[in-house]
Amino acid sequence: MASSQQRDHGGHSHGHHHHHDNTYLTSKNKADAGIADAFHSLTDLISDIMTLATVSFALKKPTERFPNGYGKIESMGSLGVSSLLLVGGLLMGDLSGYHALDALYAQFFLDHAEALAHAAHGHGHGHGHSHSHTDLGPNVNAAWLAAASILIKEWLYQATMKVAKERKSSVLASNAVHHRIDSLTAVVALASITGSHFLDNASWLDPVGGLLVSIMVITAGFGNTRAALTELVDVGLDDEVRGDIKEAAEKALALRQERLSLRGVGGLKSGQNLLAELTVEVPVGTTVAQTARIEEELREIVGAEVRGIRRVKVRFVEEGVAEQTEFVEKEQSLELEKHEHHDHDHEPKGGKAL
Known part of the structure; x- marks a missing residue:
């Protein structure tokens, strides 16, 4: 989009040309979006594989070597899935945060600053502006696809989370969050598509919505990662x-x-x-x-x-008998006594050095 100004100063004239070319920014945003989408698809695939593998393995019967069963395998899977979620949210937040700040500055501050600069030269000047708007926004039919994606992904989230709660499975809960992320991403896309048809420039909705989604992803990833770690260190039942x-x-x-x-x-x-x-x-x-x-x-x-x-x-x-602890409380004192006894054995007889 280009704009030009021609100003006359009583006998001389000078021109101010402002060229706002978004071609590079648009192509860069598309490239970043493609990389982010590829990374998200890869994490979804890894998450599904880890979930299926660990859930089925955790149900194996206990053995002499693993008397408590293989449930910790599922806890490790939950740690892996939730860590992917957390790292993905941080990367998404880093990318979305940069674009969100850039878009908000361009939308609300850059044009205002230019208007003030133009007003400063406004006395006795003639201004001619030519703005070309060729961005018609995304096709409104894409809104229907985004709405359908929201319904499908939200249903998958609810169904997976229901099973996760019934089975008290943290890895299934982490996997369910991936479906919720897809649903929220579709909500952002729908808001961006809808807003582009009601606002003059709604390009800032997409990066800002992505930043909000990344915050939700980081929150969910942190909570699930903490839950997985507490399981691995033998936390008690809730x-x-x-x-x-x-x-x-x-x-x-x-x-x-x-x-x-x-x-x-x-x-x-x-x-x-x-x-x-x-x-x-x-x-x-x-x-x-x-x-x-x-x-x-x-x-x-x-x-x-x-x-x-x-x-x-x-x-x-x-009845009437106090419950005794199963832990060996004097373990530390016994070790200390062993060391003291070991030191006495090395002392020379008669108290004299040889």
Whole structure:
């Protein structure tokens, strides 16, 4: 788009020519968009492959070498998918942020600055402007495609997230966010297409919308990455899951009509596998055979009532007896005693150096 000015100053004239050529910027933006789209497609493919591979592998039965099962494989997959999401969001934000600032400056500040500069030379000057607008904006039919893409991608997001919540799967949740990103990107495209037909220049909508999408991607990627890392370091079960397990366990104990009570509920989350640990208080004199039957009933009912339960470990304590910790608390002091004993062995007899 070009504009020219011819100014006359009583006997002499000088011309100001302002040439706003967006050809280079447009081609550069298209190249950047093509690279971003290719990167996004690649991350989607990697995400889908990692999700399918880790979810199926995590359901394998425990072995002697892996007594807790293979759920951590899914946690590692979730870390990989969410890291791709986080890195992609940062790269997208870097690219979109630059273009958003550039577009906003050109739209709202550059023209205003030129108008002020022209006004400063306005006294006694004659101005002739010639503006050529050849950008008609995107085809309105593209809006229908963008709207259809929003509906399809949002449906995929909702369906995948529903399964992820049911199975307590973090890798499926991370994969679902990829569909939400596609949906949000289509929303930005729809806003840009629609705005181009109602605003004089709506080119700034696309980069600004991309920046907003990148912020959402970074937020989701950071949250999922943190969740995956906490799973890998054996975080305990959340309150909702513990509540479901407690309700099912108390139901099982009530069926026996004995003086049984649930003292504690704990466990770990390993991928979509839940490894529950229960502490049950039993009457004094309860035999090993009786505790075995109680444990079997607890495992059967809790496993049926709570989805994702892979293992139920039960610990029994007698009434009035304090629960003891399973951890070795004196490990550090024992190591210190060993070192002190080792040092005494190296001391010369009689206290004299040889």
